[in-house]
Amino acid sequence: MDVYPRILSRIWGVPGSHTLAVAEQHGAYNAARKALAMSPAEVTDVVLKSGLRGRGGAGFPTGRKWTFVPPPEKRGGKPVYLLCNADESEPGTFKDRFCMWNDPHQLIEGMIIASHALGVRRAYIYLRGEFEYVQRRLDEALAEAYAKGYLGENIFGSGFSFDLYTHLGAGAYICGEETALISSIEGYKGQPRLKPPFPAVKGVWESPTIVNNVETLAAVPWIIENGWEAYKAIGTEQSPGTKLFSCSGHIMKPGVYEIPLGTPMMDLLNKWCGGLRPGRTLKAIIPGGSSVPVMTPAEVAQANMDYESINKVAGSYLGSGGFIVMDDTTDMVDALTNLLRFYAHESCGQCTPCREGSAWMYNILCRLRDGLATEDDLVALRDLADNIHSRTICFFGASAAMPVQSFVTKFRDEFVARVESARAGLPAGLAVAK
Amino acid sequence: MSHDQKSIHLRDMHGLTVQGPVEWTEEEKAEIAAIVAKYPTQRSAIMPVLWKAQRKWGWLQFEVLKLVAATLSLKPSEVMEVATFYTMFKKEPTGKYLIQACHTLSCALLGADRVIRHIETKLQLDEHGNSPDGKFTLMRVECLAACGSGPMMQINDDFYELLTEQKVDEILDAMAADRPLPVPRPEVDQWTYTPVS
Numbered sequence: 337m338d339v340y341p342r343i344l345s346r347i348w349g350v351p352g353s354h355t356l357a358v359a360e361q362h363g364a365y366n367a368a369r370k371a372l373a374m375s376p377a378e379v380t381d382v383v384l385k386s387g388l389r390g391r392g393g394a395g396f397p398t399g400r401k402w403t404f405v406p407p408p409e410k411r412g413g414k415p416v417y418l419l420c421n422a423d424e425s426e427p428g429t430f431k432d433r434f435c436m437w438n439d440p441h442q443l444i445e446g447m448i449i450a451s452h453a454l455g456v457r458r459a460y461i462y463l464r465g466e467f468e469y470v471q472r473r474l475d476e477a478l479a480e481a482y483a484k485g486y487l488g489e490n491i492f493g494s495g496f497s498f499d500l501y502t503h504l505g506a507g508a509y510i511c512g513e514e515t516a517l518i519s520s521i522e523g524y525k526g527q528p529r530l531k532p533p534f535p536a537v538k539g540v541w542e543s544p545t546i547v548n549n550v551e552t553l554a555a556v557p558w559i560i561e562n563g564w565e566a567y568k569a570i571g572t573e574q575s576p577g578t579k580l581f582s583c584s585g586h587i588m589k590p591g592v593y594e595i596p597l598g599t600p601m602m603d604l605l606n607k608w609c610g611g612l613r614p615g616r617t618l619k620a621i622i623p624g625g626s627s628v629p630v631m632t633p634a635e636v637a638q639a640n641m642d643y644e645s646i647n648k649v650a651g652s653y654l655g656s657g658g659f660i661v662m663d664d665t666t667d668m669v670d671a672l673t674n675l676l677r678f679y680a681h682e683s684c685g686q687c688t689p690c691r692e693g694s695a696w697m698y699n700i701l702c703r704l705r706d707g708l709a710t711e712d713d714l715v716a717l718r719d720l721a722d723n724i725h726s727r728t729i730c731f732f733g734a735s736a737a738m739p740v741q742s743f744v745t746k747f748r749d750e751f752v753a754r755v756e757s758a759r760a761g762l763p764a765g766l767a768v769a770k
Numbered sequence: 771m772s773h774d775q776k777s778i779h780l781r782d783m784h785g786l787t788v789q790g791p792v793e794w795t796e797e798e799k800a801e802i803a804a805i806v807a808k809y810p811t812q813r814s815a816i817m818p819v820l821w822k823a824q825r826k827w828g829w830l831q832f833e834v835l836k837l838v839a840a841t842l843s844l845k846p847s848e849v850m851e852v853a854t855f856y857t858m859f860k861k862e863p864t865g866k867y868l869i870q871a872c873h874t875l876s877c878a879l880l881g882a883d884r885v886i887r888h889i890e891t892k893l894q895l896d897e898h899g900n901s902p903d904g905k906f907t908l909m910r911v912e913c914l915a916a917c918g919s920g921p922m923m924q925i926n927d928d929f930y931e932l933l934t935e936q937k938v939d940e941i942l943d944a945m946a947a948d949r950p951l952p953v954p955r956p957e958v959d960q961w962t963y964t965p966v967s
Binding site for chain 1: 808856859874915918924928
């Protein structure tokens, strides 16, 4: 295995890594000092050239997103806001929790640098409600940074002043969608908004707003300190850098692993994740969080862990890097039913295709799981998924549709077998090889 | 989020009477002023103030929602729509220990259903998830972002991970006896920090 720098998980596992004293021993806030001596445009340029892409799921180039903020004369006197998306709620994803728990100062430093680049005076970290204990740790880290003068007025004597706050959600998956997050922090139901206007032009409190994921912002200090060339040298041409993968399911060593983008998927599975449980064979992998299309073993064997390869090989996405492994003991009908219960529960209810469709798909899958479905149900399931995809305000509709479309297509035999066993009057699941 | 459940919650909220005065202390008023100052609009403080109210009164009775609305110069309906949208705002009372057990895919693959059924049997929970003495309430919830250390559950504010039936027994027995528990550190799993050779 090649040697590569650990960027995000650099000090994870070091005792007291979450404290300012230990983080500073490992170079925390050096990058912020360096960035505050640069012009905002220079900082943005470095991030742009590094090729860093948004780690929340969409993979949009971060530097480019930053350039969408209108220049001061076109903001109508409005301030610019930076929101850190720490809602981490995509099933199979738990890397941001590790980032904030193990190295909160890396995120704070990233936000200082980003705010300097964007001209932000006030920024917020939006955490999912269940992360109250993570919020406590972040608040402690913020207090330490304020006490040292790394936050607040005139940071490092640069003239740049910046305040950073945490904001706690209260249990709504949809708030990880950037416009829903904006609605939520404004004190409304967390329902997504139509784009355009894009948040960079008109976001929170009607002001230009940049929403970046925790892992994205945490990568910024290293890039500033080591230069965009160093970052670009890791990973692939179009997917530079390292990424955190949250690995779960039927593997020997579940956990969060930082690896260079472009690493073969089989290497992640066998080398980092410790492979499958003894005596088991691979049935499927969901590579990027529950919303992305599932992959078959044949696809897994050909794909690399980067944005382009997964899409090219399997029509799937790298997403948030939630790597869910399923071995041959997995019943794919049960697995999909489980996922659709999630989507039916979490639809915000705003758009009819998603609100009604996700519940319908779940109902059909329950019938299928319980041995009560017919061939018509399989057709209806596919039809519903196809009609939800791309017909909603936000991407949630597609996120509920893609697992259905991919499971039913790629593991069709298991779904058909369920229908056939139902027709033959056999108990549910009997026709499915265990 | 089931819409039927929501309407039942709303009815209950109106039907239940409030015990004791529903008002902030002077100290709490000052804390709320500090929260409000963090945001450019007063409305943005709804969620932090609802959290504060829930911590104080245990759950969000209608009288409490009205107080939050008055505190932030909002209409009760504006606070109500936020309180009912988010699942973690409690619209009805729960036991002293609220157990939120994850049953989404990654945890399910590792036996979450077995663990949850064990909790139900052990605590003799009724159909609403409450134990006979009212001390425990169990909710099956969707993914809590601890997929690598499933099955997992959250009890009140803390995560308990890598659960087995035996581990559940230890945790719940301690809580049943109100014995102080060791502060649980999220068991960010044992493998992550091991260098790969």
